[in-house]
Amino acid sequence: MSPDATLSVRLALAAVLAVCLPAFARAQTYPDRNIKLVVPFPAGGPTDVAARLVVEQMSVRLKQSIIVENIAGAGGRTGSKAVAKAPPDGYTLMIGGTNLNAVVPALYKKLDYDPMKDLIPVASIANDSQVMVVPPSLPVKTLADFVGHAKANPGKVSAGSAYGIGAHFSIELLKVRTGTQILFVPYKGGAPAIQDVMGGHIQMTFNNKSVLLSLIQEGKLRALVVTSDERWPEIPDVPTIRESGYPGFPSYNWYGLLAPAGTPAAIIERLNSVVNDILRSPEAKASFARLGIDPKISTPKEFADVLVVQAKEWVGIVKETGIQLD
Numbered sequence: 646m647s648p649d650a651t652l653s654v655r656l657a658l659a660a661v662l663a664v665c666l667p668a669f670a671r672a673q674t675y676p677d678r679n680i681k682l683v684v685p686f687p688a689g690g691p692t693d694v695a696a697r698l699v700v701e702q703m704s705v706r707l708k709q710s711i712i713v714e715n716i717a718g719a720g721g722r723t724g725s726k727a728v729a730k731a732p733p734d735g736y737t738l739m740i741g742g743t744n745l746n747a748v749v750p751a752l753y754k755k756l757d758y759d760p761m762k763d764l765i766p767v768a769s770i771a772n773d774s775q776v777m778v779v780p781p782s783l784p785v786k787t788l789a790d791f792v793g794h795a796k797a798n799p800g801k802v803s804a805g806s807a808y809g810i811g812a813h814f815s816i817e818l819l820k821v822r823t824g825t826q827i828l829f830v831p832y833k834g835g836a837p838a839i840q841d842v843m844g845g846h847i848q849m850t851f852n853n854k855s856v857l858l859s860l861i862q863e864g865k866l867r868a869l870v871v872t873s874d875e876r877w878p879e880i881p882d883v884p885t886i887r888e889s890g891y892p893g894f895p896s897y898n899w900y901g902l903l904a905p906a907g908t909p910a911a912i913i914e915r916l917n918s919v920v921n922d923i924l925r926s927p928e929a930k931a932s933f934a935r936l937g938i939d940p941k942i943s944t945p946k947e948f949a950d951v952l953v954v955q956a957k958e959w960v961g962i963v964k965e966t967g968i969q970l971d
Contacts, residue, residue: 675735675912676709683739685724686807687717689836691853695770695900696740698932702923717833720809721745722756729763733907735916739764743898744810747955751963752809761956762906766948767913768920769901769941771933773853774873775815776883778866780845788869788889791849795825804849805830805838809968811898812838814959815851815872817966822891842866853898855936872896879937895962899941899955901948917945 682700686692696713704711716724725745731737739745746760777788785791795802806812808831820827827849832838835852842850843865851872858879860866870886871877872894886894902920904913923929924940933940943951963969 673911675915676707678736679710679712680707680735681737682711682713683724683728683737684713684715685717685721685728685739685741685745686715687834687836688715689839689856690807690834691773691856691898692721692740692742692744692834692900693836694853694855694936695742695773698929698936699770699902699920699923702926702929703919706919706922720749720807720813722749722753722809725749725760725764726758728903729758729760729905731905733905733909735904735908735912737905738767738916739903740770740900741903742769742900742952743895743955746903746952748810748814748959748963750956751959752968754969761952764903765906765908765913766945766952767902767904768917768945769899769943769948769951770920770924771855771938771941772897772899773855773938774871774877774897775811775851775853775895776857776861776871776877777815777819777849777851777869777886778839778842778857778861779849779869780842781864781867782845783848783867785869786867788884788886788891791869792823792825795823795827799826800828802849803828803830803847805832805841805847806850806852807832807834807838810835811895812851814962814966814968815894816849817968818894818962819891821966839866855938858937877937895958899948899951901941901943913945 682696684693684696700711700713716727728737728739749760785794804816804827816829830847838850839852841847861868868880868883870884870889872886873896876885921942924942929940
């Protein structure tokens with residue numbers, strides 16, 4: 646090799662090291678300050694619950710404080726965008742999954758960020774199925790009863806959730822497939838919608854097992870159908886929506902940890918290992934069991950693959966409902 650060629654190789658190697666070594670050094674010392682974990686919905690909803698299941702043990706294992714910040718608004722897009730635009734250094738993370746990373750790109754065509762490219766999966770936490778609930782005061786016991794009640798009172802029965810998430814689509818799919826005129830009431834998140842169902846201000850919502858199971862068991866809400874493939878063992882008398890004559894509803898929402906695109910691979914791997922270690926622990930398994938859900942351990946690629954498949958599925962669901970929220 647000529648002296649000029651040797652010099653060129655050395656310069657190229659130096660350039661690569663100049664880029665890679667700082668990132669490697671950051672990964673080796675990560676984390677050396679507080680981490681912000683964004684939940685793009687209000688406290689008390691299913692996304693928030695998923696965060697609280699792991700955040701304390703993440704802090705213990707990483708030996709750094711993790712500050713949970715609920716940035717609600719625009720159906721979760723406000724918080725998601727904030728994380729997508731954050732520095733990719735591992736110090737701003739978010740809890741996302743099906744609603745924010747698979748439904749949103751199928752639903753919105755004029756986003757100023759890309760949920761599937763600007764946010765990268767780190768580790769899945771759990772998947773969770775939905776249940777349709779009404780206030781105990783509503784004179785219905787089954788989905789057929791509810792449909793009959795809605796048809797007898799067109800435009801007078803209301804249902805609510807955040808815009809553009811799984812619960813919203815379950816409501817809209819039910820309207821389309823039953824031919825009912827149900828008034829949709831938008832909320833910033835699932836928790837305030839649930840409160841209004843319990844208070845009788847609206848008559849129905851869909852939300853996740855992790856949030857609603859205890860309220861159903863306590864008699865504060867009445868479950869009519871679940872969206873999972875099988876009945877829930879905790880409330881075995883409640884049928885699936887497929888058994889009730891309406892197949893094809895989205896069955897599960899995935900939740901997990903995501904980071905801004907460009908976050909160093911070594912940091913992603915560290916966080917994935919920490920989350921998976923938490924999910925294997927007896928403490929986490931007990932916490933999940935109390936909510937009736939199972940932890941889901943994955944590699945970053947496995948979690949990403951799930952979201953890619955779901956994003957394709959949601960294109961069809963969006964088309965059927967006709968919802969477009971640009």
